[in-house]
Amino acid sequence: MGFTRKRVVNGKPNALPALFCMIFIFGHPAAANDTTLASLRQNTDISPIHTREPIRPIPDKTFLSPEKVALGEKLFHDRRLDSKQVIACGDCHNLNLGGTDQLAFSVNSAGTPTRFNTPSIFNVALNTQYYWSGKFETLDEQLTDALAEINTTWPQLIQTINSIPEYAEHFNNLYSEGVTKENIKDAFVSYELSLATPDSSFDLYLKGDTNALSAKELQGYKLFKSFGCVTCHQGANIGGNFVLQLDKLAPPFGNLNSTRTRLHGKLEQIRVPSLRNVALTAPYFHDGSATTLHQAVSRMIDEYLGIGVDDQQVAQIVDFLKTLTGKYKGQKL
Ligand code: HEC
Ligand code: HEC
Numbered sequence: 001m002g003f004t005r006k007r008v009v010n011g012k013p014n015a016l017p018a019l020f021c022m023i024f025i026f027g028h029p030a031a032a033n034d035t036t037l038a039s040l041r042q043n044t045d046i047s048p049i050h051t052r053e054p055i056r057p058i059p060d061k062t063f064l065s066p067e068k069v070a071l072g073e074k075l076f077h078d079r080r081l082d083s084k085q086v087i088a089c090g091d092c093h094n095l096n097l098g099g100t101d102q103l104a105f106s107v108n109s110a111g112t113p114t115r116f117n118t119p120s121i122f123n124v125a126l127n128t129q130y131y132w133s134g135k136f137e138t139l140d141e142q143l144t145d146a147l148a149e150i151n152t153t154w155p156q157l158i159q160t161i162n163s164i165p166e167y168a169e170h171f172n173n174l175y176s177e178g179v180t181k182e183n184i185k186d187a188f189v190s191y192e193l194s195l196a197t198p199d200s201s202f203d204l205y206l207k208g209d210t211n212a213l214s215a216k217e218l219q220g221y222k223l224f225k226s227f228g229c230v231t232c233h234q235g236a237n238i239g240g241n242f243v244l245q246l247d248k249l250a251p252p253f254g255n256l257n258s259t260r261t262r263l264h265g266k267l268e269q270i271r272v273p274s275l276r277n278v279a280l281t282a283p284y285f286h287d288g289s290a291t292t293l294h295q296a297v298s299r300m301i302d303e304y305l306g307i308g309v310d311d312q313q314v315a316q317i318v319d320f321l322k323t324l325t326g327k328y329k330g331q332k333l
Contacts (some may be wrong), residue, residue, distance in 0.1 A: 054225065054234040057206045058123060058188055058276070058326060060198035064190050071170050071193025074081035075184070081160055082109045082150040089150065093121035098280025098333060099195070104288025109151035115266065117288040122328070123276050127192040132286040134243035134271035139189045154181050197277060197326030197333060205323075214324055220320025223313055227305060234270040238324065240274035258303040277333055279322045293318050 076089040092106040092114075093099050099120030105113040116132045130136040136145065138227050147153060152160070161167045162179050175183040201220070204212035213221070224230060233239040246260050246268055259270065263286065268281060270286065283289070284296035297317050298309045 001227065002115065019244070053206060054230040055202075055206065055238055056236045057203035058126065058196055058198040058200075058236055060196070062125075062196060064194050065174075068187050068190035069173055069194045069241050071167075071174065072187040072189070072194075074167075074169050074170075075161075075188055076191055080164065081157060083152050083156055083160075084109050087150055089121075089146065092149065095121070095195075095328065098122070098277045100281045102280075102282060104283050108149045114294060116286045117283065119273065120277060120281050121192065122197050122326075122333075123237055123240075123274060126235070126237040126276075127271075127274060129241065131244060132270055132273075133267045134269065138314045139192055140185050143185055143188055155183065169247060184269050195328070200276075200326040201323040202320070203326065214319075215311070216316055217319045217323050220316035220318070221323075223317050224320055227301065227307075227317075229300070229317075231276050232304075237274040237276055239272040241272070243268050243269045258299070259285075275321060275324055277325050279325050280333060293321055301322045 008299065020253050029175055073090070075089075076093075077088050079085050079088045079091075081187070082088065087109045092101050092108075094101050099122035100118050105115075106115060106118045108111055118133070124130070124139065126135065130142045136142040144154070147157060149312055158181065162170070163182065168179060171179045171183060171187075175186075190212075201212045205218075232242075232244070235241050246263065254326060267286075278284075279293060283291045284293070284294065285299075290296040294314055297314050298311075301307060301314065327333065
């Protein structure tokens with residue numbers, strides 16, 4: 001936190017991203033578990049030589065109860081919680097596919113396509129707002145909404161979990177009140193908070209390993225900063241921490257016509273998505289309308305920045321974005 005404050009006081013060129021970092025850190029009250037979120041969102045591992053960077057590494061230490069995480073993991077991947085027993089949270093948020101299902105739109109338990117592209121479940125602890133609209137500020141609130149995807153409601157879910165002996169036992173061992181709405185939330189959220197992917201090549205670079213990025217990847221990062229991508233995609237999650245009001249954006253970022261048109265009648269605002277593990281989460285945008293990263297970056301430059309697209313520069317930025325693929329439980333995604 002000290003480092004953020006210092007950068008703002010200095011008023012150096014990075015002040016704008018620093019200001020967004022302030023919003024990121026201070027602007028939103030922590031969700032389920034204050035201590036865990038606070039510890040995740042502060043990071044002391046950054047190398048002194050990179051403290052002026054607008055992006056921070058993903059913290060690799062979490063302070064979660066392993067038993068609650070294990071319980072949440074079972075629930076997240078268990079299709080029996082769906083009243084039709086066809087889909088689990090982890091089918092749309094597939095950990096083997098970058099935390100998504102790599103479809104433009106997913107199909108939920110009722111057979112209905114989702115309104116928006118499924119975002120990754122990885123690193124959700126570092127987002128301060130959830131959904132493309134950013135309408136939820138806590139994972140607790142979000143969970144109630146997610147129950148619709150698996151065709152259940154709180155009373156039904158409590159009953160289902162109670163009817164599965166292994167769960168009833170697991171809950172009773174961990175929580176004095178056993179299977180309750182609050183405890184189910186606690187288990188789900190504990191698991192979600194554990195889904196961090198630290199140690200991407202870029203994070204190793206931020207932590208001081210100057211050989212972690214090749215010359216062209218570094219060049220891509222320079223372009224990412226000089227084009228102003230970092231104004232929106234910054235902080236530890238390289239996005240996920242604020243919402244754009246589409247009608248209120250001033251130049252140079254007022255050039256959002258395509259997003260505005262595609263969102264017409266659906267949303268007036270859009271959260272800046274995280275770019276962590278973005279090489280794995282195609283197709284891109286709220287409507288899955290960009291099939292490759294090259295296409296997504298070209299469109300960002302063209303539609304958001306309104307400047308000419310140079311294919312070689314796009315390729316360099318893509319090379320940089322590929323360095324954002326992290327490790328889950330020590331294994332590269
Ligand atoms: C049918 C596919 C599907 C299923 C099943 C599903 N989700 Fe999602 N999930 C989505 C979509 C789509 C969104 C984005 C919704 C939006 O932006 O309006 C989302 C968003 C989320 C987010 C917010 C991520 C972010 O950064 O914005 C979390 C957390 C989440 N889901 C957790 C869950 C949990 C927990 C379950 C199981 C109870 C679940 N999801 C089941 C498709 C699914
Ligand atoms: C004004 C804020 C802003 C700026 C500046 C910006 N972006 Fe974005 N970015 C967004 C928003 C909002 C979206 C979601 C757009 C949509 O879904 O239609 C997005 C989406 C993306 C995506 C797709 C992510 C996904 O998971 O679907 C990529 C990749 C991306 N941006 C890269 C960049 C790059 C590279 C730059 C600089 C050339 C950049 N962005 C500049 C706000 C911004």
